[in-house]
Amino acid sequence: MSHNGDVAKGEKLFRNTQTIGCIRCHQTGTGDGGAIGPSLQGVATKYDRAKLIESVIYPSKQILDGYEQWGIATQGGDVQYGVIRGEDDNEVTLFDSAANKIVIKKSDIRRRVKSPLSLMPEGLEQALGLEEFADLMTYIDSLKEKAPTAK
8 A cells, every 4th residue: 555666567567468467358548458347547536546456456346337247057068257248139248357258159058147256356466576566556546537638
């Protein structure tokens, strides 16, 4: 909470898909990133640093509507987990925690259940040292809404 990290180092961690890979699921308003998790554009305007840290450490504590994880059991006995990002009369499209797209035919669905767990895995911060975690949180804390440009 009290350690000021480095924004540039935090952004590098956020974008590094070889480590925690936040960019696979989250957008920051720069036009890149995944749409599996909520956009983080302006997130630091809405939430203070303590809430942002809590959201990373305990991602299942508050799951925004539309970002719930679903478990879909197929007739063949497989179970796929992910966030539903598309559905029509014939198919359901999920994205899993690694941002993999999974398409399941509705005729193959035996059951679907909403999970109380976030798709964002708990414990991601454990892959980081204390300094790295402070850097990441300082970057996320820097994501404020941009002021409108004058015309």
